Amino acid sequence: MNTRLALLLTVCVAAAVSQGSTLTLRNNCASTIRVCSTYGGYVYDLAPGQNKTDQPSGPYNECNSAQAEVTLNGYDNQDCYDISEVAYKLNGSPLTVYSSATAATLTCESSPCADASQPGGTPKVTCVAGPTSVFVQWC
């Protein structure tokens, strides 16, 4: 392979990787949060004050409470997120989902939550141009 082409490919791959958006889960509460994910399965605890960078996409909830659904680096390089009360109602700590790119902050403090998708309703998904940092925060 021609060395200029090899160099160009290397630069392109590095650029593609560095464009990744990030997802951070943050426990701003005074007590530990039990975090669950797909199908309500327990994944880990977050200590008070703890921030954790996780996989770039996924559903997360305080076990058995309203769910944050995040898809980063999706179609057209967009980052999309919502809070869902479809499977679980908010039944624990207040939940906020927001992005570094926008003032579009979703907050649920009690159920039913106006910012959340509801059973049978239109999904309330927020999408922003990536790359961004998306935060799922309790309290």
Ligand SMILES: *[C@@H]1O[C@H](CO)[C@@H](O)[C@H](O)[C@H]1NC(C)=O
């Ligand atoms: C978590 O992030 C918040 C906001 O950036 C920061 O204030 C806090 O100190 C962080 N906690 C830890 C344990 O690093």
